[in-house]
Amino acid sequence: MLLFLMRRLMQGLIVMFVISIISFSIQDNLGDPLRELVGMSVSEAERDALRDEMGLNDPFLTQYARFMGNALQGDLGQSYFFKEPALDVILAKMPATLELVFAASLIIILISVPAGVYCAIKPDSWLTKLILGFSILGISVPVFLTAIFSIYFFSIELGWLPSYGRGDVVPVFGGLETSLLTRDGLSHLILPAISLASIMLPLFIRLIRSEMSEVLHTEYVKFARAKGLKKARIYFLHALKNTMLPVITVGGVQIGTMVAYTILTETVFQWPGMGFLFLEAVNRVDTPLIVAYLIVVGAIFVVVNTLVDLLYGLINPTVRLARSGQ
Template sequence: MTVYLLRRILQSLMVLLAMSVIVFVGVYAIGDPVEILISPDADQMERERAIAALGLDLPLWQQYLVFLQNALRGDLGRSFVFNEPALQLILNRMPATLELAFGAMFLSVLIGLPLGLYAGLKPDSVGSRVIMAGSILGFSLPTFWVGLMLIMVFAVQLGWLPSSGRGETVQILGLHWSFLTANGWMHLAMPAFNLALFKISLVIRLTRSGVREAMLMDYVKFARAKGLSPTRVTFVHVFKNILIPVVTVVGLELGSTIAFSVVTETVFAWPGMGKLIIDSINVLDRPVIVAYLMVIVLMFITINLIVDILYSVLDPRVRLESKA
């Protein structure tokens, strides 16, 4: 286990280094933030001073080396627009994005698992057909359109839920969290469901296929032959085994949910990392863009490692260490 973890950490560091090169070159080679940040009325001397202050007067390879040296100290650059550390800006917005992502994944499991289980146990029933048709809609409908429809129905016409913002927050360890307040839950409901819709459909179809496959296995037939109740067969023998692929996919999808919550945050004006990156792209705030992408890469790597460990816990046949 220790050897495996050390090997994965080394691989993760190599991936981070490679991604830092790709991200830095890709972002810094496109566009010129000077044209946006500096007034058109500025003379040449003022432009040169501003370019030097931003560190844009150095060649690209020297800018990367400076970035790498600072990154090793935990400094991912300073925002051109806010004049604050880029990492601090992202960390301030991270609780909002994490709330949205975990809320979406919680809804996907809470709704998707029971519906997928029912559809797998009774595949020919009317309810199962309705569930599968709904899952197809969940895959097909665009996120931004669903978000606008949710706002139109529940915020504008019915007035049940707020249409934008994060609501009241509670400060814990210097970070603001909204899921600890009733008003925060009301603001979280629509964007979390909007972000979860695709994941709900994915969990439904994954659970259904897992149940259909497990019901044909010998251990299920043997459990029935012993006279075990259908409930015990379902939740002890079937449900436990289908959790393995579900946990794997849900864990990997958590990273994509965090990374691709941009549309939902934009539609609902949710003050998370996604909205920050959109605003930063509009003004070519390069340090914030690079810092955001590096944080997302680090999240993906960490989540993948946790999923691998959970996979080995759920399935004893999986070994993390290769045998000589």
């Protein structure tokens, strides 16, 4: 397991190196950052002098080497707009995004597991057909349309839930704040979390249903039935455990994907997270902030996938034996 972890860490470092190159190389195509830093009255000569001072006229390799040298020390650049370290700006917004992803993941787990298992156990029931029909609809509808519809229906027409913002927050530890512990914060979280979950929920329902249906036709499940074990024990102890192995793998990838999907959700609901910050950085051509965001999201992907691989090995003894023999 230790050897596997070291190998995964090396792969993660290679992935982060590639992400840093791609992220840094696209900044020249985003526009002129001086457009937001200086006014129209500044002469071209003054602009060139400022570019030289900021190192924007240096060759790409020189700029990238300087960036990597600073990045290895935890410095991903200075935000042009906020006049603060880009990493600090992103980390200040990260709790709101992770809070939204956590709430959406909780909704997905609580709904997809029982719904997927039920659809596998009773494939011909009317409720199964209804669930699968809604799952097809959920896959087809973009997340921003779901968000707009939920705002119109639950906020404008019914007036039940707020339509934007994060609500009241309370400090927890290390200066971090959360809205999960306040009633107003939870009311603000419901619609964004449901909208974000809507894009992944149908996928997990259909995945669990497919895997569960396959497991129910295996020999060991038939043997468990022949032994007279209770159906609940067969379904939720023996079958579900093996069903969840591929679901965990897919889930790890989708958690990282949800972090990227928060861009749309946070924009519609004005949720003060990393995704909303990223769009503002694009509009302002705040290239250090854009590059830092892409690297942070890439790091989240790498860390989550590494943890999922380790969890998969802990759950599945066959994987551990296979790795030990390598």
